[in-house]
Amino acid sequence: MSTEIETMPHESSAAPTVRLSRRSEWASRGAISFLMQQGAENPGVLSLAAGFVDPSTLPVEETRRAFLELFADETRARQALQYGTSQGSESLRERLVPFFSALEGKAPAELGLTPADFFLTTGSQQLLSIVCEILFDPGDICLVASPTYFVFLGALEGVGARAITVPTDEHGMSPEALDEILSQLADAGELPRVKLVYAVSYYENPSGISLSTDRRPRLLDIVRKWSLAQRIFVLEDAAYRELHYDGEAYPSLWSFDAPRDTVIYTQTFSKSFSPGLRVGFGLIPEPLRQAVIDRKGNEDFGSAHLTQRIVSTALADGAYPPHLEQVKQSYRAKRDAMLAAAQDYFTEIPGARWEVPHGGLYVWMTLSAAVPTGFDSQLFSEAVKHQGVMYVPGELCFAPDQLERNHMRLSFGVLPPDQIREGMRRLAAAVKAVMG
Amino acid sequence: MSTEIETMPHESSAAPTVRLSRRSEWASRGAISFLMQQGAENPGVLSLAAGFVDPSTLPVEETRRAFLELFADETRARQALQYGTSQGSESLRERLVPFFSALEGKAPAELGLTPADFFLTTGSQQLLSIVCEILFDPGDICLVASPTYFVFLGALEGVGARAITVPTDEHGMSPEALDEILSQLADAGELPRVKLVYAVSYYENPSGISLSTDRRPRLLDIVRKWSLAQRIFVLEDAAYRELHYDGEAYPSLWSFDAPRDTVIYTQTFSKSFSPGLRVGFGLIPEPLRQAVIDRKGNEDFGSAHLTQRIVSTALADGAYPPHLEQVKQSYRAKRDAMLAAAQDYFTEIPGARWEVPHGGLYVWMTLSAAVPTGFDSQLFSEAVKHQGVMYVPGELCFAPDQLERNHMRLSFGVLPPDQIREGMRRLAAAVKAVMG
Numbered sequence: 001m002s003t004e005i006e007t008m009p010h011e012s013s014a015a016p017t018v019r020l021s022r023r024s025e026w027a028s029r030g031a032i033s034f035l036m037q038q039g040a041e042n043p044g045v046l047s048l049a050a051g052f053v054d055p056s057t058l059p060v061e062e063t064r065r066a067f068l069e070l071f072a073d074e075t076r077a078r079q080a081l082q083y084g085t086s087q088g089s090e091s092l093r094e095r096l097v098p099f100f101s102a103l104e105g106k107a108p109a110e111l112g113l114t115p116a117d118f119f120l121t122t123g124s125q126q127l128l129s130i131v132c133e134i135l136f137d138p139g140d141i142c143l144v145a146s147p148t149y150f151v152f153l154g155a156l157e158g159v160g161a162r163a164i165t166v167p168t169d170e171h172g173m174s175p176e177a178l179d180e181i182l183s184q185l186a187d188a189g190e191l192p193r194v195k196l197v198y199a200v201s202y203y204e205n206p207s208g209i210s211l212s213t214d215r216r217p218r219l220l221d222i223v224r225k226w227s228l229a230q231r232i233f234v235l236e237d238a239a240y241r242e243l244h245y246d247g248e249a250y251p252s253l254w255s256f257d258a259p260r261d262t263v264i265y266t267q268t269f270s271k272s273f274s275p276g277l278r279v280g281f282g283l284i285p286e287p288l289r290q291a292v293i294d295r296k297g298n299e300d301f302g303s304a305h306l307t308q309r310i311v312s313t314a315l316a317d318g319a320y321p322p323h324l325e326q327v328k329q330s331y332r333a334k335r336d337a338m339l340a341a342a343q344d345y346f347t348e349i350p351g352a353r354w355e356v357p358h359g360g361l362y363v364w365m366t367l368s369a370a371v372p373t374g375f376d377s378q379l380f381s382e383a384v385k386h387q388g389v390m391y392v393p394g395e396l397c398f399a400p401d402q403l404e405r406n407h408m409r410l411s412f413g414v415l416p417p418d419q420i421r422e423g424m425r426r427l428a429a430a431v432k433a434v435m436g
Numbered sequence: 437m438s439t440e441i442e443t444m445p446h447e448s449s450a451a452p453t454v455r456l457s458r459r460s461e462w463a464s465r466g467a468i469s470f471l472m473q474q475g476a477e478n479p480g481v482l483s484l485a486a487g488f489v490d491p492s493t494l495p496v497e498e499t500r501r502a503f504l505e506l507f508a509d510e511t512r513a514r515q516a517l518q519y520g521t522s523q524g525s526e527s528l529r530e531r532l533v534p535f536f537s538a539l540e541g542k543a544p545a546e547l548g549l550t551p552a553d554f555f556l557t558t559g560s561q562q563l564l565s566i567v568c569e570i571l572f573d574p575g576d577i578c579l580v581a582s583p584t585y586f587v588f589l590g591a592l593e594g595v596g597a598r599a600i601t602v603p604t605d606e607h608g609m610s611p612e613a614l615d616e617i618l619s620q621l622a623d624a625g626e627l628p629r630v631k632l633v634y635a636v637s638y639y640e641n642p643s644g645i646s647l648s649t650d651r652r653p654r655l656l657d658i659v660r661k662w663s664l665a666q667r668i669f670v671l672e673d674a675a676y677r678e679l680h681y682d683g684e685a686y687p688s689l690w691s692f693d694a695p696r697d698t699v700i701y702t703q704t705f706s707k708s709f710s711p712g713l714r715v716g717f718g719l720i721p722e723p724l725r726q727a728v729i730d731r732k733g734n735e736d737f738g739s740a741h742l743t744q745r746i747v748s749t750a751l752a753d754g755a756y757p758p759h760l761e762q763v764k765q766s767y768r769a770k771r772d773a774m775l776a777a778a779q780d781y782f783t784e785i786p787g788a789r790w791e792v793p794h795g796g797l798y799v800w801m802t803l804s805a806a807v808p809t810g811f812d813s814q815l816f817s818e819a820v821k822h823q824g825v826m827y828v829p830g831e832l833c834f835a836p837d838q839l840e841r842n843h844m845r846l847s848f849g850v851l852p853p854d855q856i857r858e859g860m861r862r863l864a865a866a867v868k869a870v871m872g
Contacts, residue, residue: 015697016667018723019631021595024570027730036521058517063742064507071500081494081712085472122558122736129735134460151734158734159457195455227452261451276517276741287454294463298587298594299565300558304740305712306499 022138027158031150031396034375038384046423048410049390051205051361052275054334055414057327059274059314066313076309084305086297088120088281092312096281099315100267103241104255117283119292122303124239124268124280127292129155130299131235131264134291135195136161143181143197145173147364147397147407149205149237152198162193163399170355172211173199175218182226192229201253203240206397206409207364208357210250217256224262233285236265240360242272242324245332247358254283261285269311271361272324277307331361337417338363338410341424349431361413364394371434372405382430389426463594467586467832470811474820482859484846485826487641487797488711490770491850493763495710495750502749512745520741522733524556524717528748532717535751536703539677540691553719555728558739560675560704560716563728565591566735567671567700570727571631572597579617579633581609583800583833583843585641585673588634598629599835606791608647609635611654618662628665637689639676642833642845643800644793646686653692660698669721672701676796678708678760681768683794690719697721705747707797708760713743767797773853774799774846777860785867797849800830807871808841818866825862 035049071077079091087093093115100118101108121127128151136142138160144153145168156163164185167177178197185191199219201211211219223232236253257263268280284292296302314320339356342363346352351368373379374393383389394407410427412420471485507513515527523529529551536554537544557563564587572578574596580589581604592599600621603613614633621627635655637647647655659668672689693699704716720728732738750756775792778799782788787804809815810829819825830843846863848856 016663017665019628019666020570020724020727021573021576023573024727024731027727027734032733033729052519055514055518058514060507060510060513060517063513063517067503067507071496071503074496077496077499078491078494079712081496081499081710082491083488083706083711122739126736134456137457137459140457151737155734158731192455229453230455231452270519274517274742275519276515278736278738278740288456291456291460291463293469295460295594297468298463298591299735300562300714301587302714303558304714304743306710306743306746307740310742 023158023160026160027154035390035392038390042384042388045384045388045390046415046419046426047390048412048415048420048423048427049392050414051411052414053271054327054330056416057330058276059319059323062314062319062323063274063310065319066310066317069317070309070313080306080309082305084302084308086293086302088118088302089305089308089312090115092120092279092308092315093118095312095315100283104252119282119284119289119296120303120308121280121282121296122278122300123270123275124237124266124282125151126299126303127266127280127282128152128235128237130292130295131196132156132159132161133295134288135233139193141185141190141194143178143194144399145199145204145207146399146402147206147394147404148198148399149200150392150396152237153397153399163401165399165402166197168207168209170209172204172209172215173219175215175222178219179222179225182222186226186228191226194226194232195230197223197232197234198237199234199253200237200239201241202238202250203243203357203360203362205240205360206362206392206394208355208360208362210358211253213248213250216251216253220253220256220262227262231261231287233288234263236263238265238267239271241267243328243331243361244359245328245335261287264288272327273311273314273320277311278303279307279311331412334412334415334417334420335363337420338412338424341421345424345428346431349428349435352431361411363410363412365408365410367406367408367431368435369406371431373408374405379430379434382433383427386433387426387430389423389430391427459594459596462596463590471826471828474826478820478824481820481824481826482851482855482862483826484848484851484856484859484863485828486850487847488850489707490763490766492852493766494712495755495759498750498755498759499710499746501755502746502753505753506745506749516742516745518741520738520744522729522738524554524738525741525744525748526551528556528715528744528751529554531748531751536719540688555718555720555725555732556739556744557716557718557732558714558736559706559711560673560702560718561587562735562739563702563716563718564588564671564673566728566731567632568592568595568597569731570724571669575629577621577626577630579614579630580835581635581640581643582835582838583642583830583840584634584835585636586828586832588673589833589835599837601835601838602633604643604645606645608640608645608651609655611651611658614655615658615661618658622662622664627662630662630668631666633659633668633670634673635670635689636673636675637677638674638686639679639793639796639798641676641796642798642828642830644791644796644798646794647689649684649686652687652689656689656692656698663698667697667723669724670699672699674701674703675707677703679764679767679797680795681764681771697723700724708763709747709750709756713747714739715743715747767848770848770851770853770856771799773856774848774860777857781860781864782867785864785871788867797847799846799848801844801846803842803844803867804871805842807867809844810841815866815870818869819863822869823862823866825859825866827863
């Protein structure tokens, strides 16, 4: 072994190349970063883009009370400040049994759930990401609705998975179309690559649409029917489940999965309580559990224990249901403000139409096919630079195989009703300006 | 498109196979889970295994004060309950400029750091994991010390990277040996696969060893010298930096990276303050920053904002330094208890020797080469089942190319001094029983 070290570079002083992993190269670059930058550079802009929750409804008093209650007991306080486990706080998982059972409208005993069935993550986003990590090799296939949640499309890209679009109407993803696509994939020898169907089952981000009740068991039947080469899982993203304003209260896809072997269920307290706590949870079919825990352990050993214990205490002390009611009232009013403004400002615009969401945070607006809405479109520039309003271009929400360019995701989450109305007025003005 | 759906499975009722991603298959299965299970099944066992921090030093009062101060202002409270950013709380990143500068013994202006240079993660573990994600393709190479942090070896496995051992002595990784290995890899045409050198730079987990001051700049020089095909980065894991009990206070590897293009620096508040808050931070060379933010965004949109703000407030209100002093006093006394017990119980055991750590949480104990310590060894069984004491088998801490089987990682983190002494007595009894 040499003891003399030559420390001068062999080569010229040009900086060496930086080589990232292929997975990192696949990851899509920053739609959200771009939007945030636009917001920062155009400070007067009203944002109908941000998926943030309404700051006025954030549970300041509820969190303070829960924290003080938790810290009133020295032992509990120390537990909350110690590491939890990769699976998450036992205390919160115990609370989730009755909490989730109530959402399902069943007694806990009837469902047979235990704390061991629940997994806690940094928002439900982390569980979506972990599911992608443990299931997909590059080239594997995930079936998605059209449109679908654009951040999930990014997670699929990041693992090199292929997103294939299932035709979707006002009742959600079509089971018949799913059957047909799986049949075509089987004919093409691709069935062994199909690992997952992704379904935002309540008030989908971005469309606001919910999968109809009768389609839910049919969708699961078809997935089972085609689980030939291997199990095809269904990832049920129920992030907006609790933000239900009117109309039918849908049963979960999970509730139709009697053998509990197909549906991976995810939900979050980010929308219903506080995103700053970053507490999401999931129910995982048994054969995937160890892989989820191993992955979670490798990523971070478990999410912040303290915030899990705060949510647990808030669920226990009765603070949660009245807070949720208040949140829903606030969003219902803001949804109504956005829909009224759409009626007032967009009705006269040729080709404009929109969905009426019965929950969630978004109105999906479709323009004439001749009006593209992307970051590089005339409309986006007109809206941000001249009218002072921002939206999420709908094209971000489509898999590459079914790209559509004439939609906008409009969020009523952050702004108060009068500013939502003003934002819609500005947006209609931008559309009219672009349409001449 | 068919409208009739055949919902009966084509095949027999045997459950379909579950196919995980190859990355998930690569991930090592639960050394930590196994240890926790042993602990649960043997409740009287004294654990010298757990890397948890001392519960008696957890900052209950400091956290309560910081929380109340934060929530005394309605606006700040709402901010803390809202989403942060993927990069983490601006407020905490502002505090980190003077905090980190003080650790470096420099004025902030001298270092030229700004809040934009810092990245916040769910403990520093998440940043270690993200660095693996963004850098390594399967087959890529990471150079590691011998022994090294076993959880990081798991993260490397999970991305299919190869860990190659650099000979290590009581002054840490040998720069000459690193030079020689890189030369051999270059001769073998493998240099384009070398992406990273991983260095726990303070009181390494598990060995307790610190890289000597004179080796630090030499290590960087060698890494630069061999950054020919591409930039080789150094991941400096400074998790234990603040837990310094006596002896030399080492300058960081980062401090020798004048161009700021080679060292990825990570640190955490888990050991020095509270692991339940899960707040870690890092400094990332510019060409990697966007990839880190994109990956973090895909994983979870950012860690819990509330706990970042609590740490920020604790740093601002003066609670942190006296708490850290108290933590260090407690661990120093427990280290001394473990070393005294080693002296008393292990001196007479042939072949037994141990390192004296000047910081951190671990004593690295070496036994005669004839005494393996693994989960399947006679010693592990004797220790857990008969003597009631648990340790981390040293073999977990070696890359597969340099496996050694006769070491134990002993943690003085959790137990009080008298139980540490009793644990060491039991462990010596187990070793003597096995050695006959």
